Amino acid sequence: MKEQKEYIIQRFSEASFSLTDVQAEQFLEYYRRLIETNRVMNLTAITEFEDVVEKHFLDSVLAARYFDFSSAQSLIDVGTGAGFPGIPLKILYPQLQVVLLDSLRKRVDFLREIVDNLKLSSVEAVHGRAEELGRDARFRESFDVCVSRAVANLSTLSEYCTPFLKTGGVFISYKSGTADGEAEKAAGAIKKLGCRRVKTEKYSLGEAGRSLIFIERAERLGSQYPRKAGIPAKKPLE
Numbered sequence: 001m002k003e004q005k006e007y008i009i010q011r012f013s014e015a016s017f018s019l020t021d022v023q024a025e026q027f028l029e030y031y032r033r034l035i036e037t038n039r040v041m042n043l044t045a046i047t048e049f050e051d052v053v054e055k056h057f058l059d060s061v062l063a064a065r066y067f068d069f070s071s072a073q074s075l076i077d078v079g080t081g082a083g084f085p086g087i088p089l090k091i092l093y094p095q096l097q098v099v100l101l102d103s104l105r106k107r108v109d110f111l112r113e114i115v116d117n118l119k120l121s122s123v124e125a126v127h128g129r130a131e132e133l134g135r136d137a138r139f140r141e142s143f144d145v146c147v148s149r150a151v152a153n154l155s156t157l158s159e160y161c162t163p164f165l166k167t168g169g170v171f172i173s174y175k176s177g178t179a180d181g182e183a184e185k186a187a188g189a190i191k192k193l194g195c196r197r198v199k200t201e202k203y204s205l206g207e208a209g210r211s212l213i214f215i216e217r218a219e220r221l222g223s224q225y226p227r228k229a230g231i232p233a234k235k236p237l238e
Contacts, residue, residue, distance in 0.1 A: 001028065004028055004031075004049060005021075005024045005025065005028050007049075007050070007053065008024045008027050008028060008053055008057070009024045011053050011054070011058060012024075012057075012058070012061075015058055015061075015062065016065075017061060017064070017092065019092075023091050023092065026091050026118045026120075027053075027057055027088070027091060029117060029118055030057075030083075030087065030088075030091075030114060030118060031049060031052055031053070031057075033113070033114055033117060034052065034082060034114075035047055035052075037110050037113075041106055041107075041110065043081070043082040043107070043110065044056070044081075044082055054205065054206060055205065055206075055208075056082075056084050056088070057088050058205070059084075059085070059149075059174070059205055059210065060084045060085030060086075060087075060088035060089060060149075061085065061088050061089060061092050062203060062205070062210075062212075063085070063089075063147070063172050063174070063212050064089075064092065064093075065201075065203070066199075066201045066212060066214070067145075067170065067172060067214070069089060069092070069093045069096065069145070070093055070095070072093075072096060072144040072145045073095065073096065073097060073144055074096070074097045074098075074099075074142065074143045074144045074145070075089065075090075075096050075097070075098050075099070075143060075144065075145040075146070075147065076098070076099040076100075076101060076139070076143045076145075076146050076147075076164050077089075077098065077099070077100050077101065077146075077147050077148065078101050078130050078146060078147075078148045078150060078160055078161050078164070079101070079102060079103070079130070079148055079149070079150030079152075079160070080100040080101060080102050080107075080111065080125075081102060081107060081149070081150075082107065082110070082111075083100060083111055083114060084149055085147050085149055085174060086098055086100045086147065087100070087111075087114065087115075087118075087120070087123075089147070090120055090123055091118070091120070094121075096122070097122040097123075098120075098122065098123045098124070099123075099124050099125075099126055099139070099143075100115075100123065100124070100125045100126065101126050101128060101130065101133060102125070102126075102127065103127070103128065103129050103130075104127075105127050108125045108126065108127040111125035112125045129229050130160035130161065130163075130226065131159075131160065131226045131227065131228060131229040131230075131231075131232060132229060133164075134160070134163030134164060134225075134226040135163075135226065139164055140163055140164065140221070141163065141164070141165060141166055141167070141169075141217075141220070141221060142164065142166065143164045143165060143166060143169055144165075144166060144169050144170070145165075145169060145170055145171075145172065146161045146162070146164045146165055146169070146170075146171040146172070147171075147172045147174070148160070148161050148171075148172075148173055148174065149174040152233065153182060153185075153186070153236055154173060154175075154179070154182045154183060154185070154186035154189075154213065155185065155186040155188075155189035155232075155236035155237050155238070156232045156233050156236045157173055158171065158173075158186060158189050158190055158193055158195070158215060158237075159189065159193060159225060159226050159227065159232040159236075159237060160226065160232060161173070162190075162193045162194075162195050162215060162217060162221070163193075163221055163225060163226050165195075165216075165217040166217065167217050167218070167219065167220065168216065168217060169216070169217050170198070170214055170215065170216050170217075171195070171214070171215040171216075171217075172212055172213070172214055172215075173212070173213040173215070174210070174211075174212060175210070175211040175212070175213060176208065176209070176210060176211070177209050177210075177211065178202060178209060178211055179200060179211035179213060180200070180211075182213075183197060183200055183213050188237065188238045189236065189237035189238060190215055192222070192225075192237050193221065193222075193225055193237070194217060194218060194219040194220060194221050194222065195215050195216060195217050195218055196215070196216055196218045197213065197214070197215050197216075198214040198215065198216050199214050200212065200213050200214070201214070
């Protein structure tokens with residue numbers, strides 16, 4: 001186990017992130033719990049230790065190369081699944097107040113156990129649909145940052161995610177490949193949602209190409225958004 005912890009510290013250091021001993025222990029415990037639970041619940045197809053460190057943990061935090069998470073106070077992870085990227089970002093930036101949102105109750109129960117086991121403060125795992133919570137006064141236009149690695153087209157994802165942003169808040173969409181065409185296609189939807197695309201950053205993770213699309217809330221969200229549950233996926237905004 002000592003070797004695994006040292007490996008985590010080394011890989012993060014190579015990516016220019018300095019981990020404390022406590023943070024490295026948290027990542028290692030996260031890995032153990034993920035694999036243990038994955039035997040009885042489908043959380044991830046990636047299970048080898050080095051692959052999890054690379055493709056889940058590091059991939060979750062590499063957005064910090066392009067965005068200053070240390071200046072943010074509140075973050076929501078929409079469609080978080082097994083907790084990516086929200087939990088790795090919380091481990092790296094303990095000051096963040098984090099909401100982990102997922103529509104599957106079993107995953108939310110797993111996330112609550114992880115948060116407890118890792119002794120993470122100011123983290124809430126919430127069961128619900130983004131379209132419904134985006135209209136809830138407690139969550140609507142309440143966050144500095146929204147992140148999502150969920151698999152959906154950017155128009156749909158923007159309607160799920162941007163309602164949670166304060167004015168000036170930023171949505172970071174984690175995408176595979178270049179995502180250039182997808183970003184252009186979503187331009188109309190982003191504008192309708194009172195937002196603007198700030199930039200797209202590209203990087204490599206091993207042999208895989210990755211993209212981060214940054215979208216900022218420029219003005220207050222129209223009262224018609226988000227639309228009712230299921231509609232953003234069936235009829236994406238144009």
